[in-house]
Amino acid sequence: MRLPEGGRIDRTKPLRFTVDGIEHTGCAGDTLASAMIANGLLTVAPSTYLGRPRGIFAAGVDEPNALVQLDDPMQLATTVELVDGLAATTLRGKGRLTDEPDAARYDKRNAHCDVLVVGGGPAGVAAALAAGRTGARTILADEQRELGGSLLTENRLLDWLADAVEELDALPETRVLTGTTAFGYYDQNFVACASKTRLWHVRAKHVVLATGAHERPLVFVDNDLPGIMLASAVRQYVNRYAALPGENIVVATTNDGAYGTAFDLAGRVSTIVDSRSEPPAELVNRARELGIEVLAGSTVRQALGTQRIGGVRVGDREIACDVLAVSGGWNPAVHLFSQSQGKTRYDERKAAFVPDKSVQAQHIVGAANAVYDLTGCLDEGFSAGIEAAKMTGFDGEKPAAPYTAREVITDPHPVWFVDGPEGRQFVDLQRDVTVADVRRATGAGMRSVEHVKRYTTIGTAHDQGKTSGFAAIGVIAQLLGAESPQGTTTYRPPYTPVSFALLAGRDRGELHDPVRKTPMHDWHVRNGAVFENVGQWKRPWYYPQPGEDMKAAVLRECRAARTDVAVMDASTLGKIDIQGPDAGEFLNRVYTNAFAKLKVGHCRYGLLCKADGMVFDDGVVMRVAEDRFLATTTTGNAAAVLDWFEEWAQTEWPDLEVWFTSVTEQWATIAVVGPQARVVLAIVAPDVDCSQDAFDFMTFKDAFLADGTPARIARVSFSGELAFEINVDGRAGARVWDAVMATGLPTPYGTETMHVLRAEKGYVIVGQDTDGTVTPQDLGMEWIVSPRKDFVGKRSYQRPDATRPDRKQLVGLLPTDPDELLPEGAQLIAPDTPLTPPVPMLGHVTSSYHSAALERTFALALVKGGRQLIGRTVLAPLRDRTIAATITEPIFYDPEGARRDG
């Protein structure tokens, strides 16, 4: 029912909304839950597992029952701001994701501040005022749409609050973020905050946590009936939203807090049931004056009713009611405090886990610090704000308190559960877990709440145990006969659910990850290339002509490279410029082969191992000058190799004078491959003598191309064919590529053809044919390991294990059926191996292709003791068939290397 007066709603702005298809009217300022209550809708969808009737229970993020489906699934009616046209469906447990992409724009923002205050209740507002007035850069974040916290529930100090809000808005260095939940507290005061569409990454010099407290439920028989609500929630609905949940109310409490609810609803409250045998006389007297009966030393044993509460049983008495407002005490909201590594302790008098020791630069104040009187909250807030500001280099006076009345809060008397059917005493409403379930867990020998939580699922629903967590701790303590509760579960981010869309922000779709394109990319697009992703790079995979599938295109490209001339954009290869008088010595120490004596103008293929002796990367290194090299790396590993060079140079050999610069993007590289490569070079670089006598294999020349572009032309080959690499300034890449294509001679080819050509020659690709457990010996590459010098990983190379005969070794495979293509990754077994698990594996296929040159399929594989098995047959058992293949040497084409010179 909507009260005719009061509340912070705007009765002049009606809002229409529907719940489960039925139309209702609320007001601006309502939450969905308050509007529902104002319309007499207290009951929501039945419980997830047991199908028991449930109603709105809380008024905030701790709500366990009132889940609704909007466009977003599983929203809490208690935290959804009412808007006109809102259409909600009550949810029984699970929601559903919409099929539509989320069209909203989410964004991230980094913010740095001196003082971050989390929580906009009286303590938080006081802290922000105190800090903000000093000029310290202050951020105040609160999950609610409006600052005030408990003041709004209790209708107190509203004039002071209005002034404070105005002042905070005016303070130049203070920012107030309402509707913004601090949900994650990480190291060095890094606090993640979420508003509806913005994710804040706040790094604060000092944090003041004023996160308040959560009221606890009471555990008794049928304590889940609709109409049973947290006492503070009832008070909030009435005072803040003018939404009355019932006309005949009983209050059940263990502490002073719920008396405020009773007093504010005087006339509609018949009885206060207080577990304490001697409640504070002042409160009892006030109750009597208001015509409310106080039953001291009593507890509610059972709720009566089937679809909604109709009364309560207290001792032998039955008392009729339509709402039972419960308060099982208060839990300081130590979620963020605990996330920040702060330690809590159990306070016997307050019957709660309270903050004990902060680890980070932080204060925790107010109800979050188990201070429940308003004077105390304000005082702690003002003090913390001024201290925080001082710690960050500002100064000022502690503000004068607007309210100094002394309020004595009397200790609570907790009740964990009652005698009676334990299968109807609910601990976790959302998970339908009862005292009986907890007893099963403790009966099975569990003692720790962490174990009981996982066994019973208590606290694992969307609300993450905000009402059920401590209830469970109390029940466990009583079941185990412990004197007091023992420990909490671990608080982990997020404090409240955060959508993936918000976390992703704008980093979705095309912006999910940077895309790297070569200078020739547009040409590839125009000419129909199909691309593949290599790391962040887009590389042409193959260039299908009309009517061609991938296989046909690749075979055509391969034939062109082997019989005519073909070109590839090799710009993505990692390139590292290495300079300094000790550059040669450095390379000697990291590559398995020697570089110190490489002549200027020459290139050498090099292999890198990590200290554990496993192959890490490979590539060609050019010596540009006595003190300058250009090393190439595999496309995907360029950053890792650079990092690794830096690591050794800086941390192990700081005496070496050598420096590294990534120049991958600065160069564009065009590989011209095939027996007719010289014809193309003669047109594009007429000044360069490319003849066999004038241009040796594994050398390079700096020259000008026909159009005057300076270029570095290297005679290197990753295909076994005659080949030149034209390297130019990245900005000239597209122009030079056009010039090469304008000769009308070469066929463009992509990475697939490159892979086929190199595999036919048995050249490995690090990361494809190796996996971090492969040594040079495994690859049959002992020839590239210098026996004379030391290098990183040499000691590992020399271990007996590196030459163990049953290591997985690189071999070739020729399927018995020359049209059968082995899938890469296929496991290999010996013939006659029974296929009952565990099946002993011999190895796996690392590369597999159709070969134009061989006119058949072939593969590379790592096989245990493979070199001893050459000539033998292995099987690749697949889901639908088994492929037989013969093990061969890992070289299939031109083993004598006759084609290198064209």
Added chain:
Amino acid sequence: MLLIPCPWCGDRDETEFHYGGQAGVPYPERPAELTDEQWGEYLFVRDNPKGEFAERWSHSAGCRRWFNLVRNTATHEIVR
């Protein structure tokens, strides 16, 4: 997310850095003279204390310099 003081660039977020493990584990001067056990110790065995730990970091997305710091592994406080 840690806030890491790069000696060259100042305080930066952890995402800019690479972790380098325990500090003060030098590459052996003469690896060839080590037994397999000693070499294995160098390669794989590191301290794992609860508390202060001297470790290496590289400001890989910034100045690319390596440096050491002491971090409390229990509280993540960067001690020096």
